[in-house]
Structures are given as structure tokens and as C-alpha cells.
Amino acid sequence: MIAPPKPDLITVNVDGREIAVPKGTNMIEAARLAGVDVPHYCYHAKLTIAGNCRMCLVEMGLPAVDPATKAPITDAATGKQKINWVPRPAIACATNASPGLHIRTTSPLVKDCQQGVMEFLLINHPLDCPICDQAGECKLQEQSTGYGRGYSRYIERKNVKPKRTQLGPRVTLDDERCILCSRCVRFCKEIAKDDVLGFTDRGSASTLTCYPGKKLENNYSLNTVDICPVGALTSTDFRFKMRVWFLKKTPGIDPESSVGANTVIWSREGEIHRITPRRNDEVNDTWMSDSGRLLYREVRSPDRLVTMKLDGVAGGLDAAAASAAWLFRTGGVALVGSGRSSVEEQFVCARLAAFLGAPVFLPSRVGEGDKLLISADRNPNTRGALVTGLVPALPGPGLGDLAEAIDAGRIKTVVSVGEDLAAGLTAGQLAQISVVYVGTRRNATSDAARIVFPALTVFEKSGTFVNQQFRLQKFAAAVPGPAGTADDLVALTKMLAAAGGAALPAEINALWAVLAAEVSALATALYRNIPDTGLLLDRTPWAALPFVEGETLHFKP
Amino acid sequence: MIESLEGKRPYPRIKPPYFPAVLGLYQCPTIVNNVETLCHVKHIADMGGEAYSRIGTPNNTGTRILCVSGQVQRPGYYEFEVGKVTLGQLLNDVCGGPLPGRKFKAVIPGGSSAKVLKFGERYKGKRKAGAEMVDYDWSLEDVPMDFDSLALIGSMGGSGGVIVMDDSVSMVDALANINAFYSHESCGQCTPCREGSQWMQRITTRMVHGEARPEDGALLKSVADQIAGRTICAFGEACAWPTQSFVQKFPDEFKSYAETKKNDPDARAFELV
Numbered sequence: 001m002i003a004p005p006k007p008d009l010i011t012v013n014v015d016g017r018e019i020a021v022p023k024g025t026n027m028i029e030a031a032r033l034a035g036v037d038v039p040h041y042c043y044h045a046k047l048t049i050a051g052n053c054r055m056c057l058v059e060m061g062l063p064a065v066d067p068a069t070k071a072p073i074t075d076a077a078t079g080k081q082k083i084n085w086v087p088r089p090a091i092a093c094a095t096n097a098s099p100g101l102h103i104r105t106t107s108p109l110v111k112d113c114q115q116g117v118m119e120f121l122l123i124n125h126p127l128d129c130p131i132c133d134q135a136g137e138c139k140l141q142e143q144s145t146g147y148g149r150g151y152s153r154y155i156e157r158k159n160v161k162p163k164r165t166q167l168g169p170r171v172t173l174d175d176e177r178c179i180l181c182s183r184c185v186r187f188c189k190e191i192a193k194d195d196v197l198g199f200t201d202r203g204s205a206s207t208l209t210c211y212p213g214k215k216l217e218n219n220y221s222l223n224t225v226d227i228c229p230v231g232a233l234t235s236t237d238f239r240f241k242m243r244v245w246f247l248k249k250t251p252g253i254d255p256e257s258s259v260g261a262n263t264v265i266w267s268r269e270g271e272i273h274r275i276t277p278r279r280n281d282e283v284n285d286t287w288m289s290d291s292g293r294l295l296y297r298e299v300r301s302p303d304r305l306v307t308m309k310l311d312g313v314a315g316g317l318d319a320a321a322a323s324a325a326w327l328f329r330t331g332g333v334a335l336v337g338s339g340r341s342s343v344e345e346q347f348v349c350a351r352l353a354a355f356l357g358a359p360v361f362l363p364s365r366v367g368e369g370d371k372l373l374i375s376a377d378r379n380p381n382t383r384g385a386l387v388t389g390l391v392p393a394l395p396g397p398g399l400g401d402l403a404e405a406i407d408a409g410r411i412k413t414v415v416s417v418g419e420d421l422a423a424g425l426t427a428g429q430l431a432q433i434s435v436v437y438v439g440t441r442r443n444a445t446s447d448a449a450r451i452v453f454p455a456l457t458v459f460e461k462s463g464t465f466v467n468q469q470f471r472l473q474k475f476a477a478a479v480p481g482p483a484g485t486a487d488d489l490v491a492l493t494k495m496l497a498a499a500g501g502a503a504l505p506a507e508i509n510a511l512w513a514v515l516a517a518e519v520s521a522l523a524t525a526l527y528r529n530i531p532d533t534g535l536l537l538d539r540t541p542w543a544a545l546p547f548v549e550g551e552t553l554h555f556k557p
Numbered sequence: 558m559i560e561s562l563e564g565k566r567p568y569p570r571i572k573p574p575y576f577p578a579v580l581g582l583y584q585c586p587t588i589v590n591n592v593e594t595l596c597h598v599k600h601i602a603d604m605g606g607e608a609y610s611r612i613g614t615p616n617n618t619g620t621r622i623l624c625v626s627g628q629v630q631r632p633g634y635y636e637f638e639v640g641k642v643t644l645g646q647l648l649n650d651v652c653g654g655p656l657p658g659r660k661f662k663a664v665i666p667g668g669s670s671a672k673v674l675k676f677g678e679r680y681k682g683k684r685k686a687g688a689e690m691v692d693y694d695w696s697l698e699d700v701p702m703d704f705d706s707l708a709l710i711g712s713m714g715g716s717g718g719v720i721v722m723d724d725s726v727s728m729v730d731a732l733a734n735i736n737a738f739y740s741h742e743s744c745g746q747c748t749p750c751r752e753g754s755q756w757m758q759r760i761t762t763r764m765v766h767g768e769a770r771p772e773d774g775a776l777l778k779s780v781a782d783q784i785a786g787r788t789i790c791a792f793g794e795a796c797a798w799p800t801q802s803f804v805q806k807f808p809d810e811f812k813s814y815a816e817t818k819k820n821d822p823d824a825r826a827f828e829l830v
Contacts, residue, residue, distance in 0.1 A: 052746050052789065054749055057787060088787075094571050116783030119783070120752035121752065123752055154756065156756065156759035156760065180746075199566065202743070203742070203755060204752055
């Protein structure tokens with residue numbers, strides 16, 4: 001691993017505490033490094049500075065120097081260099097730290113500024129927290145508690161603005177709650193590159209809206225909901241569904257493409273209610289696609305497989321594994337692995353294929369990259385298949401070779417791990433072979449299969465993916481699978497054991513002990529030790545392969 | 558204006574950079590001037606800088622166009638060498654004094670955002686005259702109409718718009734009009750000015766509609782204090798200064814406004830600008 005270049009450090013003083021921060025850090029981030037929170041609304045680390053909320057006003061001072069000689073001026077009282085405090089408060093977001101900069105975040109002037117801005121923000125706010133989706137994760141609530149006066153002096157009427165405007169298919173706007181911070185406007189312009197939002201009217205009557213004839217319908221529109229500090233922009237899908245404080249947060253990985261955007265899966269009592277991005281400055285910053293957020297619906301999909309199938313008769317897991325092993329005995333087995341399987345599943349698949357002497361096929365999934373967080377490779381874990389040795393080279397499209405081998409009579413049994421064989425085989429070819437299917441949803445393959453293991457979706461199991469940067473990223477089970485399903489790892493290890501292969505543990509931490517020992521690229525990793533931001537693997541063994549990805553956020557081919 | 562030319566919503570820019578002359582249109586040095594400045598440029602080019610700098614008083618050179626409006630006999634535009642006329646001379650001699658039977662009460666010397674001055678006030682202290690400091694003891698009528706003197710007594714030369722109010726004017730009514738203007742003009746970019754100017758407007762509008770409370774003056778002042786010095790552009794000060802100075806200089810009028818209004822048979826709500 002190449003160490004990142006060391007940034008130039010400068011010393012600043014936050015509330016009397018000296019701290020070294022990288023040059024160019026703004027005062028909000030400098031204070032954060034010193035463990036001091038500077039409240040703010042419009043500032044967002046991944047967007048340009050707007051400076052309009054005025055919540056981050058602080059007092060700022062610079063060391064005094066003699067204007068003629070540039071020699072430091074010493075304060076006789078303290079013996080230290082004198083600090084020239086700027087009489088007006090300054091916004092911490094737009095002021096970069098310079099050597100020796102002093103800031104005060106708790107002085108009477110700063111407190112007065114914070115109380116003033118809080119009061120101003122609330123006078124025209126509807127204060128409808130009891131029915132607002134943002135309640136519980138609302139910056140207005142948090143900061144009015146932390147920095148406000150606690151009472152209102154406002155007796156005039158409040159502004160009336162449009163409620164529940166549909167900005168697009170997935171975002172609902174309540175203009176009365178909007179504090180005009182312009183985060184969403186900047187996001188659309190700067191990140192999504194789809195400049196559709198803006199303000200109309202002037203002064204306190206300013207109203208957020210879409211440009212005439214435009215809609216907020218790009219695939220990143222829901223990020224505006226995440227960054228909205230108040231309840232103005234809400235997700236139409238999540239609106240009025242659940243209180244956020246009831247939800248359990250589980251770290252996940254977006255399985256849409258090889259970008260592997262980091263996510264948080266919000267669930268309660270075994271049901272997922274929403275998915276939001278998790279900050280990873282090396283992968284997805286604080287963003288994710290809308291399409292990735294709606295994937296949780298597959299958990300409750302009506303075509304979900306929940307019954308073990310054993311030649312048309314319902315049966316237990318061990319019976320299914322034994323039946324599969326019986327099919328393997330006749331030889332002519334092929335394995336269709338998946339770029340959607342986790343590293344662990346791919347490793348067990350590789351072991352199974354090696355034990356059975358089965359050729360491995362892995363259909364590629366290629367689409368158009370959006371240059372942001374969806375790459376051309378729509379398999380989230382193509383590189384995992386390379387790292388675990390499931391496939392020696394980049395997979396190609398379709399299952400042409402497998403079809404040929406079936407026609408030639410060389411293949412009699414196919415184990416498919418989550419891949420629909422109908423994508424590459426004809427109905428006739430499917431009928432010729434015995435299929436063992438490990439999957440989550442009903443399709444032509446599960447219908448044709450003699451043995452079906454109902455498996456888990458990515459939200460119900462723990463594992464890892466290797467993304468396009470060769471970054472090993474882990475995800476954890478957010479909810480349990482429905483009754484009748486079994487972890488893919490359990491199904492695969494049972495099949496391997498039933499066929500007479502060396503037993504592998506199905507429990508993920510135990511399996512990782514084997515993985516780390518046997519897969520050289522993973523030698524330094526253990527599941528429980530993988531950092532939240534992922535672990536970069538050595539990519540040199542595969543550097544020459546013609547990967548399909550183009551440029552995306554934080555990735556250059 | 559520069560933002561508009563760049564095709565953006567016309568919001569004031571975050572400072573620094575401080576001046577368009579450094580980084581203006583498309584981040585290039587840009588000169589933005591008002592008409593008065595350009596009028597001066599013509600004379601400076603004609604006369605030469607040195608001859609022009611002899612007009613007016615030291616440190617306040619050139620001429621100023623004063624636009625006198627309100628309750629005087631002869632309102633209008635008057636051009637003077639800067640500092641060569643006092644406020645008293647301007648209002649009494651040039652503009653013909655107050656209307657018949659009236660007395661001057663207050664004057665805003667530099668456009669509606671400048672702090673109001675009250676007749677009868679005296680201003681004392683030391684000021685710079687050339688290199689040395691000299692004592693001054695002025696009534697409002699003695700104040701020379703130049704930038705430094707007006708700043709010294711807590712207001713400003715500003716735009717040169719001199720607004721005169723006589724004893725027939727209710728200061729609350731006058732402030733209600735000013736606040737309505739500033740609330741309407743606020744661009745809405747930053748919080749204190751956007752919400753504060755509207756709040757002040759709503760308070761003064763409520764007051765002139767017969768719902769005044771004795772504590773409204775103090776509240777107005779407190780709201781204005783939360784705006785000035787905390788905004789992106791100078792509009793924050795512009796909308797806060799009238800309220801701050803009106804309430805500070807005429808606190809009794811604000812306190813007793815409810816009573817005054819009740820006892821005035823002609824009182825009625827009026828259209829604000």
C-alpha cells in the first residue's frame with residue numbers, strides 16, 4: 001500500500017486549545033479536529049461553500065505582528081503573542097485556517113449570534129415536529145436544543161408556502177419547513193450535474209422549487225433528502241412510515257455495481273424501512289444512487305423462494321444436500337458462480353468446484369456507467385471471484401460454453417448460485433440437465449431445478465465484496481431471512497460435505513480463518529478486523545486484466 | 558449585478574474576496590460604479606486630480622449631491638462642495654426651513670438606511686482636523702455635511718439622501734414604512750436579514766394597525782441587534798440601523814404608541830410602500 005502524502009500541518013487555537021490541522025482546513029473542520037462542534041446548516045463537507053445560514057459564526061483572531069517589521073507583538077500581561085480579535089463574527093465554513101489562527105466558539109458574542117440565528121430560523125418554521133419525518137434526525141431540533149434560547153418571542157403570523165410538492169417521482173417537498181440553506185440546489189448542480197432546483201421569489205418568501213418543466217428525477221435525487229438538514233425534502237417512499245429512532249442501523253454495501261457504495265440499512269423488527277448512504281471518502285463520499293435504495297424491496301418480494309425443493313417434494317436442508325451429492329456422483333457437473341455472491345460464498349464455490357472437478361462459469365453483467373456511483377460492471381463482486389480463485393480470468397457474457405458442453409453431453413448437472421440459467425440456456429437445454437439452484441427468487445431455473453436451496457438476500461447475510469478499487473468491504477445482516485431460507489454459505493458447505501469434500505465452517509468468522517490462511521490476497525484480513533471504510537487489497541496480480549469500468553467518483557481505470 | 562451577468566441568481570457574494578476590482582465578473586477585475594462616481598470622474602479628468610482635490614474639505618474632497626426630501630419648504634437636489642455646508646444651513650437656508658407652523662424633529666442624513674438624527678441633540682468630543690485633534694461641540698444644525706463628521710456623530714453620509722421629518726410625524730409610522738421597504742428588498746440569501754427584516758416589518762406593521770404593545774420597541778431593537786454585523790452583505794446593517802436608531806432615540810414614542818394611537822381620532826392604518 002502506498003502511504004498518502006502527508007498534508008502540511010499548521011497550528012490553530014480553538015477555544016484555547018492548540019491543535020495541528022492540515023493547511024486549507026476550514027474552521028468548522030479545524031474545530032471538529034479539536035473536538036469542538038461548530039453548529040451549521042448550509043455547510044456540507046462535499047459541497048461548495050454557501051455561507052448563507054450564518055449558524056457557524058465564530059470569533060476569529062490572528063497573531064499580532066508589527067506592520068513595519070513583521071515582528072510578533074507580545075502581550076505584556078500574558079507574555080504570549082498578542083491576538084488581534086476581529087470585531088465582527090466570521091462564518092467558520094468560509095474561513096480557512098491559517099497559521100496561528102485563534103477561534104472562539106463559546107464566547108458571549110458567539111452564543112448571542114447562535115441564539116439569534118436559531119430564533120430567526122424558527123420564526124417561520126411550522127414547528128410540526130410531531131408529524132415530521134425528520135424528527136429525531138433534524139438539525140433544527142438538535143441545534144435549537146443545543147444553541148437556541150428555548151422560548152419564542154414571535155407573535156406575528158408565519159409565512160405560508162406550498163406543502164407536499166412532488167419535486168419528482170421520489171422526493172416530496174414541504175416549503176414551509178425549508179430553511180433555504182441551498183444544500184440540495186448545490187448537490188444537484190455540483191454532484192448530480194442535473195441543475196433542476198432553485199429558489200423563486202425573494203426575501204423570506206423565497207421558495208425552493210424545480211425549474212419550470214423540469215423534475216427532480218435523476219438517479220441521485222434522494223441524496224437531497226439525506227443532506228436536507230430539516231424536514232423539507234422527504235423521501236416519498238419513507239414518508240410517514242416509521243420514526244427514525246425506532247430503527248436499527250446496519251452497515252451495508254450497495255450491490256448494484258462494482259462501485260460498492262457504503263450504505264446504512266435501517267430496520268425494525270426484521271423489516272427494512274430505508275437505505276441511506278454511509279460516508280466513505282474513498283468510495284462514495286456521502287452519496288448513493290436512488291436505485292440502490294429501493295433494492296430492499298426484494299426482501300419481501302412475492303416471488304421469494306422460501307421452500308426447500310427436493311425433486312418437487314419439500315424436504316430438509318440435509319436431505320437436499322444429500323440429494324445434490326447423489327446427483328454429483330454421476331459426474332459431469334458444472335458450477336455457475338455469481339459476481340453477486342460474497343467473497344466467502346465464492347470461496348466455498350471454488351472449493352466445491354475444485355472437489356467435483358467441475359468447470360466454473362460466471363456470467364458477466366455489463367451496463368453503462370453513470371460516471372458517478374454506478375459503474376459499467378453491474379456485478380458487485382467480480383474481483384472477489386478473481387481473488388478467491390473461483391475464475392482465473394474476467395468472465396465473459398452469457399453461458400455459451402456451458403450450452404455447448406450440455407449439447408455435447410459432457411455436462412449433466414449444473415449447480416447455479418443465484419444465477420438464472422435461462423439467461424444463457426434454452427428451455428430444451430435446461431430440461432436436459434439436473435439443476436441444483438441456490439437462490440432467493442423464483443425464476444425459470446428454480447422452476448426447472450430438481451433441488452432448490454432458498455437462500456438469503458444481501459440484506460440478510462454477512463459477508464464481503466471486493467469493489468472496483470480492489471477494496472474489500474464488509475456488510476452485515478440487517479434482518480433475518482424469512483422462515484424456510486438458509487444462508488447460502490450453509491447450503492454450499494453442506495453440499496460440499498455431503499459430496500465428501502473437506503468440511504468448511506459456515507460461520508463467517510470461522511470461515512475467514514480458512515480464507516486468510518488459503519487466499520494469499522486476503523492473508524492479512526479477518527472479517528471482524530476489516531475497517532468500516534474497507535481494506536485495499538494488492539491488485540498487481542490482476543492489473544493487466546481488461547476491466548470494463550470507466551471513470552466514476554474516486555475511481556480511475 | 559455581476560452574478561446576474563454570469564447567469565446566476567443575483568445574490569451578494571461571500572467575502573473575501575472583498576472587491577470586484579480584485580475578483581469580479583468571471584473572477585476577473587471588474588469596476589462597478591454608480592452614476593454619481595462617474596459624474597465625478599468627468600470633472601477629475603477635466604481639472605486634473607490635484608485641482609479637483611482642492612474642492613471640498615481635507616479628507617472629504619469633491620462635491621456631493623444632496624437629495625433633500627420630506628417636510629421642508631423646498632425639497633430637491635443640491636450639489637455642494639463636501640463639508641462646506643452644515644445641516645442647519647442646508648435645511649433652513651437652502652431648503653427654506655420647516656413647513657409653516659411646524660418644527661423639525663428628526664433627519665436621516667444619508668438615505669433611509671443611515672441612522673436617524675434627532676433635533677435638539679448635542680454632539681461633543683475630539684475630532685481630527687488635519688494632523689491635530691480639536692474639540693467640537695455641535696448642535697445637529699452645526700454638523701457639516703461631510704463623510705467624517707456624519708460618521709463622528711453616529712450616522713453616515715451614505716447616499717446623500719436627506720430625509721426630513723417634522724413634529725407632525727410619528728416615528729413609529731416612519732419606521733413602519735422603512736421596515737416595509739427593507740423587508741421587501743431583502744434578497745433572502747442569509748438568515749438574519751431574510752427573517753429579521755421581515756420580523757421587524759411585521760412588528761411595526763402590527764403596531765400601526767392598532768395592535769402595539771409597550772414592549773415592542775425593546776423587541777425591535779433586540780431583533781435588529783441580531784442582524785447587524787452577521788450577514789453576508791451590508792444590507793444587514795442597512796435594515797437594522799433604522800430600527801436601532803429610531804428605537805434608541807425615540808423610545809417613549811414606541812412605548813406610548815398604543816395610547817397615542819387610541820387617542821388620535823384621525824388614526825387609521827395606512828398603506829405602506
